[in-house]
Amino acid sequence: MNPIIRFDQVSVAxxxxxxLSNISFALFPGEKAVLCGKSGSGxxxxxxAFIGLHAVASGGVYFQQMQLTPASVHMIRSxxxxxxQEPILGAETVREALLLPFQFKTHRNQRPPDARLVExxxxxxxxxxxxxxxxxxxxGGEKQRIxxxxxxxxxxxxxxxxxxxxxLDAESKQAxxxxxxxxxxxxxxxxxDTEWLARCDRILELEAGRLVRERIHGNA
Amino acid sequence: xxxxxxxxxxxxxxxxLCLLPWLLLRMLGLLLSRDIGISVLRMSVxxxxxxxxxxxxxxxxxxxFNGLWILVMLLVADFSILRRAGLKVRYFALVTFxxxxxxxxxxxxxxxxWVIRPALFYDARYVVPLAGMILGNCLQGNVIALERFYSxxxxxxxxxxxxLMLGATRMEAVRPYFRDAIKAAINPTIAGMAxxxxxxxxxxxxxxxxxxxxxxxxxxxxxxIMVCIFTSTTLATIINLKLSxxxxxxxxxxxxxxxxxxxx
Numbered sequence: 118m119n120p121i122i123r124f125d126q127v128s129v130a131x132x133x134x135x136x137l138s139n140i141s142f143a144l145f146p147g148e149k150a151v152l153c154g155k156s157g158s159g160x161x162x163x164x165x166a167f168i169g170l171h172a173v174a175s176g177g178v179y180f181q182q183m184q185l186t187p188a189s190v191h192m193i194r195s196x197x198x199x200x201x202q203e204p205i206l207g208a209e210t211v212r213e214a215l216l217l218p219f220q221f222k223t224h225r226n227q228r229p230p231d232a233r234l235v236e237x238x239x240x241x242x243x244x245x246x247x248x249x250x251x252x253x254x255x256x257g258g259e260k261q262r263i264x265x266x267x268x269x270x271x272x273x274x275x276x277x278x279x280x281x282x283x284x285l286d287a288e289s290k291q292a293x294x295x296x297x298x299x300x301x302x303x304x305x306x307x308x309x310d311t312e313w314l315a316r317c318d319r320i321l322e323l324e325a326g327r328l329v330r331e332r333i334h335g336n337a
Numbered sequence: 338x339x340x341x342x343x344x345x346x347x348x349x350x351x352x353x354l355c356l357l358p359w360l361l362l363r364m365l366g367l368l369l370s371r372d373i374g375i376s377v378l379r380m381s382v383x384x385x386x387x388x389x390x391x392x393x394x395x396x397x398x399x400x401x402f403n404g405l406w407i408l409v410m411l412l413v414a415d416f417s418i419l420r421r422a423g424l425k426v427r428y429f430a431l432v433t434f435x436x437x438x439x440x441x442x443x444x445x446x447x448x449x450x451w452v453i454r455p456a457l458f459y460d461a462r463y464v465v466p467l468a469g470m471i472l473g474n475c476l477q478g479n480v481i482a483l484e485r486f487y488s489x490x491x492x493x494x495x496x497x498x499x500x501l502m503l504g505a506t507r508m509e510a511v512r513p514y515f516r517d518a519i520k521a522a523i524n525p526t527i528a529g530m531a532x533x534x535x536x537x538x539x540x541x542x543x544x545x546x547x548x549x550x551x552x553x554x555x556x557x558x559x560x561x562i563m564v565c566i567f568t569s570t571t572l573a574t575i576i577n578l579k580l581s582x583x584x585x586x587x588x589x590x591x592x593x594x595x596x597x598x599x600x601x
Contacts, residue, residue, distance in 0.1 A: 172587065
């Protein structure tokens, strides 16, 4: 089986400061992995490097055997959902936020019917009434679930989650865990939540921009 | 009708008028003497030099010298736009020059060739002041557009990245900031046209009336210049923003940090 994400000796420098050094790991379809380490160890930078927001100084980043290059970055981003601690919904109402990606040329012909919106909202334990609400009036946890719903509507199977569980209430957390119990979905996350860590197949420990340990679930 | 000249002693009296605002500002505790002095001096010296040069240019009325003067104005405007917009000259000088040169030459040529139609198409008395007026207004518009656009992009870096992650192309992802910047750049011109004649008498029209023109002729020139300013500002800001994207972003659609002038 080919990995869905592969980092091969990746180094990243921002403003001449090295933030990632020789990072190598692979993540296979359906796996849930977590990056952990102290603040500033480079966890979020790994996620950003994968989607081309940090330029790779040396080594290679691969998505399904395809190397991240200027020619492939649009395709890789379109196939990946990235959800941060405070997701940006980029629209006035929740309905507009959910349908935002379908305004772009890449997804223009895939606009989902209302029934599909309702189905996804139910899956995330969200009421249909939220569609009419303003994005500025919903909680952080709801925002994260809406961002997640957007990924599901786009049929994405790879999720990059940056500290999303830290701000979640119990209900939101349960909804997120339920969604990611789906074996079709692959997750690379940054988290400290012990409950989430226990559910992950792979734990990648970073220290000062280096991958110092990789643990596979069940192995020490 | 000849315009009354202002003799030197009366010019000195005019400078004396500046003492009133200077005194009021001083009473308010605003110590701006140095700034006021430098500004008034710079204005006087710069305009005196331009006066001498324009007199010579009008007498010579040579198409090459007229063109050269417009080129100099474009280059000064180019650097001024980038400096005031907080962008590095080395990355944007060429694209800004192309944008303003194309729009100014297009509007000025339209006005001179098809609307005013002087006996000599390169007549300095028409070409130089008209191009200068259009350029001056176009400069303001371009400063606003570039400054707004790149500030918004830096401020909304995460939102822009979210759009990219949702499948937007670079152009689709910058579109909200692009539209806001263009709107901010052309709004003063649109508002100016809407209130022209009610709130203030425009400078060019006033100048022509003082110079002895019939009010109706002055009105027509003012309308012509406003239409050209609106056209060239819209054209220049759209072209400038669009062309600047190539230099401003890396191959992965990320805004390059080094293009922003941090000193400004």
